[in-house]
Amino acid sequence: MTAFVPLARALRPSRRAAALATLVALAPAAHAQDTPRFTPEPSEAALAQGSDEVVVSHGYNFFDELSYPPDFEHFDYVNPDAPKGGEISLWAPGTFDSMNPYSRQGRAGRYSWMMYESLLGEMPASGAGLPADKIGESYGLLAWKVEWDPGKTWVIFHMRPEARFSDGTPVTAHDVVFSHNLLLEQGLPSYAQAVKLRVLTSEALDDHTVKFTFAEGISRRSLIDQVGGVPVWSQAWYEENDARLDEPRLDPAVGSGPYVLDDLDVNRSIVYRRNPDYWGWHLPINRGRHNFDRIRVEYFADENAAFEAFKAGVYTFRQEGNSRTWATGYDFRAVDRGLVKLEELPDGNPPTPNGIVFNLGREALRDKRVREAIALAYNFNWTNDSLQYGLFRQRHSFVQDTPLQAEGPPEGAELAFLESLEGVDIPEAVLTEPARRAHESSEDRLNDRRNLRRAMGLLDEAGWQVGDDGVRRNADGEALRLDFPISSSSSATLESVVETFAQNLELMGIDIRVERIDPSQYTSRSRERDYDLIFDSYRAFLQAGTGLMQMYGSREAEFSLFNPAGLASPLVDAVIEAALDTDSREEEAAALMALDRVLRHEFFMVPVWYNDSHWVAYWDQYDHPEELPPYALGPLDFWWYDAEGAEELRDAGALR
Template sequence: MKPFVNWTALIVMGAALIWGTLARAESHEKIVETYGYSFYGDLTYPEDYPHFSYVNPDAPKGGEISLSVVGTFDSMHPYTRKGRAGALSTIMYESLLGQGPSGVSAPADVYAEYYGLLAERLEYDEGKNWVIFHMRPEARFSDGTPVTAHDIAFSHNLLLDEGLKSYADAVRKRIPKVEVLDDHTIKFYFTEGISRRSLVDQVGFVPAWSKKWYEETGAGLNESRLDVSPGSGPYVIDSVDVNRRIVYKRNEDYWGNDLPFNVGRNNFDTIRVEYFGDDTAAFEAFKAGEYTFRREVDSKKWATQYDFPKIDSGAVVKKALPDGSPPTPSGIVFNLGSDVLQDRSVRQALALAYNFEWTNESLQYGLFRQRASFTQDTPLMATGLPEGAELEFLKGFGDLVPEGLLTTEAFVPHTSKAERLLDRRNIRRAMKLLDKAGWAVGSDGVRRNDQGETLKINFLFNSSSPPTLSSVMENFVSNVRKLGVDISFEKVDPSQYTSRERDRDYDLVYDSYAAFLGTGTGLEQRYGSEAAEFSLFNPAGLASPLVDKIIEASLQAQTREEEQTALMALDRVLRYELIMIPVWYNPEHWVAYYDMFEHPENIPPYALGQLDFWWYNADKAAALRASGALR
């Protein structure tokens, strides 16, 4: 069962929460000095917090955890626009405000609260027109050189000059200037007249790269490469065998070991990543002990294949752990730049070809729930007809609001019969929609418009995906063909998939957006028109003036209640736009691991944390090796 999460407390965060700041008057403006940051100024952890509440502060250091990745890589540079970066290749880098491994939330028990890592404190004016970070002078890169404000400024500017265009364009408009005040003090200025959202945290999460290394090597973000800038984080690269293995080792001289931010965390001496050509090979390797921790996403495997001898003996633990995060909005994404898919009726018809109930029962063992919302199972999820504050909010946008949005309940996926893949009722509805859209069925059973053009669609799919996912999508394609649509299901290798996805060379693609619990400028990159033509975070290419206005209003919200109203309306409109066919979600983490890893009793809502706050039991590991269960 999914655990109870007090969403109201997490989103509203009452005034009783501790805010460790000092406000002082200076030149008639109020200045806030603090050890952490949240937009509304409330922090759960006090300034003298000893460690995060969910970690084991006495967790031992040592041992190795190993995991698998299906696919390939040709670079260890995670921020380049070229190549395919190796797994966890961001793990070496830290920022002014801290995060968990590879960008996972830290702390993982609160939302939108950030605590200093490279920065020991920050200050900003009450209007958030600028922010100054005071960095920890003891911070060091793994090569022993100090991390300075010059490195942060260099990294920020390099991302603007050579990083992803959607990121650079968005940030440059909002952050016009950065100033190094001294070696350990840096100031960012924010554009006047824009929302103050996601400005402080935006610059607070710039990865710290070594300016010295980049200048000496001449490296940039326009190339894939295996040698990369040293980081300041707890792990460094130990070895790289392209397309086979990456090993990271804990830096014994890591400067931040004793910070409260890191107590009980970064516990493994080694993190090993094994690469495989497909998931079947990866699973067999796990059973053989070639790697030791597996997150399962394939329902068929979870239901039927975890019955091997090591499970029976207890050498391998199979466990479902609670997941308190809203599920990732995954599904079959429509490329709205495709001529045939710009007609919403065509999208509705294709959506009716997906049979969740049959898929879940026949292929996924009834283990999933059907997702409807971009904020599923949270108070931000739109339900029923808009009413109250949400209704008044939407009415304020006048003619931008489609009439049907106010008079129909929030869009939820259709239901289908579980007994057979082809639900004839839904297929008839789909055919009527296509007829109405001008795609008539010819004598050969193929749909054409009045110019004689075939209704032709291509579905791009990553060949390294789990077999069950592939089967689900193939059955969907089978139903689409029965509508008279000429649809091709293109399975391509991971490299081709990455390249074609970047070029948006598809009509349909299985992909995802990001769930949201709060507003921020990231919403504009994911759902806004600003970078819709090229943003990798907006695979549908959604460009809706109404969505833009709602996001803008959410960014201008002055209270949590106003923000919540705007985001509920955003969820409603995104669902109405029908940018994807929503599929399923799992309210749990499915994990299997060799019985030598341990974790806190209570998993925090926003991270599983296997690489973050789990730890290694050396005695259990020795017993596994003595029994022959582990190599």
């Protein structure tokens, strides 16, 4: 592992000489003639802000820790000598009608975000500077140097002068400011509302220096990394094409990333081409990454058609999510001949918190007793054994199988954190009882009679009585009806899970309608929350950040696309706000454990199953590092093409 190097905190001239002396030796050689040599000494622009101290770094972490020093050569988990070339092809469900992934309108093409870069980067496979083996650390991409005051009231990014968009024009600080403002004016309302309250100004100090100023009296979390993660678009391109960020379009804005759009066939395929003129091949964060010459995405109406196409070699890499297919589908000849490789690879991320989500905007579903009754219709054990080949485990937590998962009653630092919350009522159960777990169910029969009796008792208690027609109605005579849309591109297994769940709801006297609709209609209805129940997901969390408010907070609950339940809880808000004010990793961990506890207490989702590994099938022409990083599978990021294996496949007549 690369030696730990703390962020350089440089003082004003009279105080910083001693601090600088131990750090100058760590400054790396320039990687390109246009990029200045990194030094920990503050720039004139930073000193002009009048701060007594300035923090100078080659990356950012809220806790002032970076695992990779300024002169690191590559991320530890990559193969720095990975060959370049070849094609990887994958599949996507349904349709697409846009190559603009930042609009609420239309269905964006798969991976259409990968053409854009940011100052500090975001996720693996996006051409970013965020490593897949660390949490909370990011490294300069468009920026080579970052400076801020200890109070994080401002930040200055120094950009790489050699950075270019794919049309050859330079990436400048003016483009960064333009992109930041474009997101505020035309981006998602939940994003714009949150950022406007936190980021006061953005200013291009010169062509390659950009400054952001932050509001006082708020958490310092997700300020520097927020603005550092904004995708940067060409102002000139937007103005010349009279384009908007909130409109669907097939002609994508030019980006600065390692891939460009090569070809597309609407609703059928997309091809991205590795840009040989990409400006950033010399960067250490890119060594051993972005190895394929072409990334091809094939679209299919449903999973069955997609799987048959994989067997025929129409596309060559498949991350399997269907337990039935994984258990029984891979018995075709190419697997037997060793032409298709199957692997179960470790996944260090907490599993995605997916499940049956309640629309809390529906009057009937605001009663937790009704939600608990509905949840009892889901029989995990029977479903897993009968429909999913026993391959899954039952999820209980939003951070399942991590040290942040709440277990028994709160104690120690977590209890102290909860008791420190002010101005909010905390239910006694949260403070004294074990964290909520998914209910137990019998594997012997779908309709677990014990759970159904308990569910019907809860519905009776909530005022939903069974009428002469067997349907439950309230005191006003209104039937308890639920709409549950699913996409026609969903797997047959998911359809079976939903249908058997619905059977149990019908036994309770609930009028449930499961609708199988086309992907575009499904997208529209999910965005408009035109459902009572939906199979959807939230995002797991391993660190505190203001993105938690977009997912779980009240302020944007009415319209946030990241909060399909419309959860609006003062208790959750209070926990998130306090988590944002923690000053150490230990305090942060206690706060996030408390967040897991209260989210489970609010009960806005029926937790279902999870898999703690990646199921991967691919035609044997790819390779990957022997030890994968914990937080990304990375097939588009750090896997590579095996030309010899590809030749053997062609010789065997397996692939074109």
